Amino acid sequence: MKISFELAAEARDDEGKGASRRLRHAGRVPAILYGGKRDPRMLSLNHEKLVTLIDDEKFYSTIIGLKVGDETQAAIVKDLQMHPAKNQVLHVDLQRVLPEEKIRLRLPIHFKGEAASPGVKTQGGIVSHRLADIEITCLPKDLPEEIVLDLSQMKLNESKYISDIALPAGVVATAVLHKKDQVVVSIHSPRAEEPDTPAAEAAAAAATAAPAAAGDAKKEEPAKKDAKK
Numbered sequence: 001m002k003i004s005f006e007l008a009a010e011a012r013d014d015e016g017k018g019a020s021r022r023l024r025h026a027g028r029v030p031a032i033l034y035g036g037k038r039d040p041r042m043l044s045l046n047h048e049k050l051v052t053l054i055d056d057e058k059f060y061s062t063i064i065g066l067k068v069g070d071e072t073q074a075a076i077v078k079d080l081q082m083h084p085a086k087n088q089v090l091h092v093d094l095q096r097v098l099p100e101e102k103i104r105l106r107l108p109i110h111f112k113g114e115a116a117s118p119g120v121k122t123q124g125g126i127v128s129h130r131l132a133d134i135e136i137t138c139l140p141k142d143l144p145e146e147i148v149l150d151l152s153q154m155k156l157n158e159s160k161y162i163s164d165i166a167l168p169a170g171v172v173a174t175a176v177l178h179k180k181d182q183v184v185v186s187i188h189s190p191r192a193e194e195p196d197t198p199a200a201e202a203a204a205a206a207a208t209a210a211p212a213a214a215g216d217a218k219k220e221e222p223a224k225k226d227a228k229k
Contacts, residue, residue: 024090028047110147112150114127125157144171162182
């Protein structure tokens with residue numbers, strides 16, 4: 001089992017919103033560690049250290065060595081809550097990792113060969129990415145460092161699905177496992193589309209309404225003449 005990050009944590013006893021606020025004022029982040037056939041454990045993490053890790057995509061898709069006192073527990077990040085207006089981590093959910101238990105993680109897809117693909121290079125197509133990551137399940141020892149999807153042989157009007165991604169032995173995409181395969185990427189012809197803006201919609205509505213208004217006005221003229229008679 002490969003440990004990609006080390007993160008120190010402290011045990012905590014206090015729960016509730018008030019306790020969490022006090023932790024945040026002290027530069028700590030409330031966290032919970034659960035799973036692994038053990039009771040959940042309340043922890044706190046150093047906010048400054050955490051902020052240096054959260055921009056790294058691997059932080060969410062690899063195994064972390066969580067050090068609490070003299071004990072180091074392998075874990076994965078299951079959820080991370082951010083403040084809506086500040087660069088502040090509010091809470092972290094962590095799951096224990098055991099060597100004999102399968103884990104489920106979302107891994108980013110790294111696309112390669114787009115510019116060299118016939119669909120783009122010689123046929124003038126546009127690449128449309130439908131998915132940026134996929135969920136996989138595997139034993140911790142089989143967790144891949146990255147997922148790569150090669151587009152270099154794709155032609156115009158072709159698509160690649162989750163099932164087309166080459167995964168290492170022991171790694172399965174959960175969507176395929178549950179028979180819910182999806183398009184990951186496609187190459188299609190460029191096409192002009194109407195701008196989807198309020199101004200464009202108003203102009204289109206006015207253009208449609210003008211002929212109708214003119215027709216109604218013509219229908220009213222004979223009625224006016226009859227009234228004069």
